[in-house]
Amino acid sequence: MLSMENFGDKLEQLGFNFYSGVPCSFLKPMINYSINKGQFVMAANEGDAVAIAAGATLGGAKSIFLCQNSGLTNAVSPLTSLNYTFEIPVLGFVSLRGEAGVADEPQHELMGTITDKLLTIMNVQNAILSTDETEALLQLEEANKIIENGQSFFFIVKKDTFSSVKLLQQEQGNGSKPNIKRSNRSCQSVKRIEALEALQQNIDARTVLLATTGVTGRELFELGHKENQLYMVGSMGCISSLGLGLALMKPNLNVIAIDGDGSLLMRMGSLATNAYYKPKNLYHLLLDNGLHESTGGQKTVSTNIDFLQIASGANYDVVEEINTLVDLEQSLTNWSTDSKLTFAYMKTEKGIKENLGRPTVTPKEVKESFMKFVEGYTN
Structure with a gap:
């Protein structure tokens, strides 16, 4: 299991300072970590999150996109016609729900078998994120080289890869409606x-x-x-x-x-x-x-x-x-x-x-x- 604090520190050292995505139980530690750091934008759907991250990249950020693999298909349009076409790189973390041999809900069965294939078809380089911290940090460095070369890279994240992170108190939005x-x-x-x-x-x-x-x-x-x-x-x-x-x-x-x-x-x-x-x-x-x-x-x-x-x-x-x-x-x-x-x-x-x-x-x-x-x- 990876220490999310150590992994997050490494991401920050490499310059990654902007996250956008949607909820996922496998990625909860990374989402909580980035929310606590004030670096996360919760999107309405996966495609919006990709575009938000792309916009931040246009502004000079190194951006991270997070989603469950069941929603990866919702991100196909911007990944293939925005990020790929304009060469706007994003570092992605997509959970592996429906992994063979791991008990899960029936809606994840198909995506569990095609997540890596779907990414490869979209010309997105990808790899399973190691649960060994030394190896995982080396993987990050290699992924960073690909990002800095203008291409996206996605890590596929298995269950219980990250240590838990307690979510701090979140700000409430203003509910007043404008005239x-x-x-x-x-x-x-x-x-x-x-x-x-x-x-x-x-x-x-x-x-x-x-x-x-x-x-x-x-x-x-x-x-x-x-x-x-x-x-x-x-x-x-x-x-x-x-x-x-x-x-x-x-x-x-x-x-x-x-x-x-x-x-x-x-x-x-x-x-x-x-x-x-x-x-x-x-x-x-x-x-x-x-x-x-x-x-x-x-x-x-x-x-x-x-x-x-x-x-x-x-x-x-x-x-x-x-x-x-x-x-x-x-x-x-x-x-x-x-x-x-x-x-x-x-x-x-x-x-x-x-x-x-x-x-x-x-x-x-x-x-x-x-x-x-x-x-x-x-x-």
Whole structure:
């Protein structure tokens, strides 16, 4: 059995200072250890946790992702289309529930036999974490070399690998709900690209723009590539989680996460996580055109959803309706002068820019220039 204190100290010596994940009984000592250190973000699901860790990595952290193997499949999308595509490494610890010969629940049986195979198929190097402390610490050093080479590495953790860690008293969240700020202007016909252009024109030098996958990122790039912009590809629904990790790591940087209705609906639990951790430097803008426009204009179910009420219920500090470009400009001004975690909702018209191209820079190149920009803003 490994001493979690010694193992955690080694992780810290290697520079790992940010954890995100979901509960797992096998990983409870590591989760408790990182919570006690104030380094853990509890995500709503495994995919969100991967994106949160990726965002922290963009901010200069060396990040750790924790999950039970039964939930590893929920992390496949960001692991394969965010971390792999942008070459954003994460050190993962995934429990081995359903190990052959070990009594466990029936839902873990299949994953117990395919966990290592699933990781290997995703091009994630992996190994069983040794229960011998000397060997385990050497394994960590080897894994760190792989991480520093820009690739992810996962340890598969068997039952009773770590010594127990007592969880200290945790802070309680603020349960008060914000009033929704309604626009006093009639809803204006605004296209997504017009809103994106307004964002570019109304942010200061310490603000970054993170655009969700599909047309949103492509249109933002079309308006002019800048080092403070990142265009997510794949990992649908993960944009605000990416923004959360970055905002927590870089409190002196302003982070705008540009979401879409189809995207947010896919991972709406992220609203609760964002609102619990409350980084005041995160501005979450939802552009809702009621369509999956990137794939042919199929309707989403957003017409049945009151996103403002949901964000208010999640307890964002500021929840506001944006009806016009003037509203958007004023909202950004308010946020930059009196920063609070903000959810802004804007209804947009359907329509894609004619002859819309795709980014001519690779995801890796975008990441590298973005991280260079972000690096200048100290924690």
